[in-house]
Amino acid sequence: DTGVSQNPRHKITKRGQNVTFRCDPISEHNRLYWYRQTLGQGPEFLTYFQNEAQLEKSRLLSDRFSAERPKGSFSTLEIQRTEQGDSAMYLCASQGSPDTQYFGPGTRLTVL
Amino acid sequence: KNEVEQSPQNLTAQEGEFITINCSYSVGISALHWLQQHPGGGIVSLFMLSSGKKKHGRLIATINIQEKHSSLHITASHPRDSAVYICAVPLTGGGADGLTFGKGTHLIIQP
Numbered sequence: 001d002t003g004v005s006q007n008p009r010h011k012i013t014k015r016g017q018n019v020t021f022r023c024d025p026i027s028e029h030n031r032l033y034w035y036r037q038t039l040g041q042g043p044e045f046l047t048y049f050q051n052e053a054q055l056e057k058s059r060l061l062s063d064r065f066s067a068e069r070p071k072g073s074f075s076t077l078e079i080q081r082t083e084q085g086d087s088a089m090y091l092c093a094s095q096g097s098p099d100t101q102y103f104g105p106g107t108r109l110t111v112l
Numbered sequence: 113k114n115e116v117e118q119s120p121q122n123l124t125a126q127e128g129e130f131i132t133i134n135c136s137y138s139v140g141i142s143a144l145h146w147l148q149q150h151p152g153g154g155i156v157s158l159f160m161l162s163s164g165k166k167k168h169g170r171l172i173a174t175i176n177i178q179e180k181h182s183s184l185h186i187t188a189s190h191p192r193d194s195a196v197y198i199c200a201v202p203l204t205g206g207g208a209d210g211l212t213f214g215k216g217t218h219l220i221i222q223p
Contacts, residue, residue: 033210042116042198042213043155056210091155101145101211103155 002026004094004104012110013082020078021107025094032075033101034067035091036060043091049075082111114139114201118214126222131186133217135199138180145200145211146173146184155198158184189221 005024013019025032030051035043046065047057051072061067064082069075079086089108093101115138125131137144143162149155159166159173161182166173170189175182186193196216202209 035210040215042200042215043211045203045210045212048210058210100157100160102157103147105154 004092004102006090006092006104006107008107009105010108010110012112014112015082015084017082018078018080019082019109020076021090021092021109022074022076023092023094023104024074025092026096026102027073029094029096029102030072031095032069033093033095034075034077035093037089037091037106038087046077046090079109082109084111087111113203114141114212116199116201116212116214118199118217120217121215122218122220124220124222125189127190129189129221131189131193131219131221133184133197133199133219135182135184135214136180137182137199137201139201139204140177140180141201143202144175144182146182147198147200147213149196149198149216151195158197186219191221191223194220 007022033048034046037043045058046061047067049069052069064080067077087110089106091106092104095101117136119134143160145160146158147155161175170187172185196218198216199214200211203212
């Protein structure tokens, strides 16, 4: 069990560019969550998957954001046409049973 | 949707002091999480509890379901306990929900 991993750990991009982040959950965890954390704030829920099905999306997830978990294992979060307000830490967590969520190290996005 | 309030927002204490961090939430829940976040962003789950009390080393977490309140205590605090402590509960109360988080308590333990 190697824990939840996220790549890249840091991403700097220019406004208007597209970015994609990857999350590899703990193997056999069927639930995977994405959160966003801005400086000085607690994380905020974005979306979650049960296996490959995306079951819930926060209203924070605008049309520029899309998340996938095609085979029920790793997940990707894509942001299109990035804006400076998208700068944040993007956290992934996975959950098996019992209901403890295990967090990855996060991807820190900076949009210039 | 659940709302989470944590207090205090900031806490500075001397090494060895007993620390208490409080968390209140608005909607009945299946379980509450206490998390620790060090500078650099990594989040570690400390406790998940649905009733009573749990202890792990110098950390103790309690929850009162009727009052919708939880506390995290640190005994014999040490500078390495310096971190942000975050309380989190399911968005709508259920176990499979995404979590909603408090703003965190920034704890500094001075030697």
